[in-house]
Amino acid sequence: MSNGGKTILVVDDDNMSLKMTELIVQENGYKVVTADSGEKALEILRQGGIDLVLLDIEMPGMSGIETLEAIRADQQLKDVKVIFLTVMMVEFYKQEATRLGASDFVQKPVLPVELVSRISKVLRASEKQRILVVDDDSMNLRFAKRMLGDHYEISCVSSGSEALATISGFMPHLALLDLHMPEMNGYELLAEIRKIPQFEDLPVVFLTADNDRETEIQVFKAGALDYIQKPFIADVVLHRLNRILDLKRLQSSLQDEVEKQTAELSESRRKVTNLSLQVVTTLASTIDAKDKYTNGHSIRVAKYSRELGRRMGKTPQELEEIYFIAMLHDIGKIGIPDAIINKTSKLTDDEYNTIKTHPGIGAEILKNISEMPNMEIGAHWHHERYDGRGYPDGLKGTEIPEIARIIAVADAYDAMTSRRSYRSALPQEVVRGEIEKGKGLQFDPQIADNMLDMIDDDKNYSMRDEGNYGTF
Ligand SMILES: [Fe+2]
Known part of the structure; x- marks a missing residue:
């Protein structure tokens, strides 16, 4: 499993628990770096390349809270995402975590399913949403960039073939496609995009100057979620895209929740089976002991x-x-x-x-x-x-x-x-x-x-x- 090459720093003074967390995170496709103290964690963070820190609170010397204080005080590190790991879920920790902007809290010993779901949630929330804009008119592209650039990560291309060459590397959360383009029009491009397995459900919005009923029907038939009329009205575009992306995010966190519940269910089934096995084995040895x-x-x-x-x-x-x-x-x-x-x-x-x-x-x-x-x-x-x-x-x-x-x-x-x-x-x-x-x-x-x-x-x-x- 690959998790987009994200790197997680695990900080824990307890070697057993450090190894356990490292294993869980690694098995889920993340790269892992470890540190056994707050000081070491800061050193590693300053070298860059860390997407998220799992930080034990109860550490001798520099505690997790002190470590996060140091992170927030450092201009270069202040935006780093941190999930606290703690044996005790006490109110004081919660207040400190909120004050220091920790993204989440996980109780130790960590349950694999829970930890992984929290990690992916935090990483997803911190990610700027990416939009691919395809339009053969360079004026429109410039305008789209100016309008959306502050809010999203934008990739602008001017043809269907360029879009297909870029899409897998860019991994957009949404695509804005011009309907009328030479060579490959918006409909054709959408059909090609849908053939790529990871983009089967990519939200697509068409851009069009057409203003007739037939186009409206065609657009939805082709599987687009919406269409935006040219010339653009910046506020309308932003509003519509925000709504689509919010819905998409909600949908995928729901999906995560379902996956999490399913995993918990199979975990408890495993526990019941183990328990039955232990009971049966105990009974059997009672018989044999006679x-x-x-x-x-x-x-x-x-x-x-x-x-x-x-x-x-x-x-x-x-x-x-x-x-x-x-x-x-x-x-x-x-x-x-x-x-x-x-x-x-x-x-x-x-x-x-x-x-x-x-x-x-x-x-x-x-x-x-x-x-x-x-x-x-x-x-x-x-x-x-x-x-x-x-x-x-x-x-x-x-x-x-x-x-x-x-x-x-x-x-x-x-x-x-x-x-x-x-x-x-x-x-x-x-x-x-x-x-x-x-x-x-x-x-x-x-x-x-x-x-x-x-x-x-x-x-x-x-x-x-x-x-x-x-x-x-
Ligand atoms: Fe027998």
């Missing part, structure tokens, strides 16, 4: 399931859902006594039947999460088998929801590749053999094939509960 020998089981099953999903071509959103659902597949174990879960000797039939109630308990717990109606699927059916001999419902093949079939493979894989009280992780080729054997019996064959690919790709056997778990 079982001394399967610590980290849920998170590993979630990672393996997500990787299986990725290999099956699922979308990022589906992968996120798979991850969440897999993370909570064993949540029903909360309802099983610790003594049974941690028993190292053989389970009695009764105990085994108690263990087999965990899918049902899990489904009961999760079915109330209305925002994610699929949440219970993993908990409910991860012990179903593809051949129909699993539990709790004896579902078969594709009767078992796909997410549960994925988790079943990941779950079995993790059981074989983690330590138990009585053994360490099984050797990789043994695990591979078991997955291969289970194809079409315990496992969905296609998903099992993806698991086999994962195993084959895992040359160092890092996907196990000893050492690290790979880079999922």
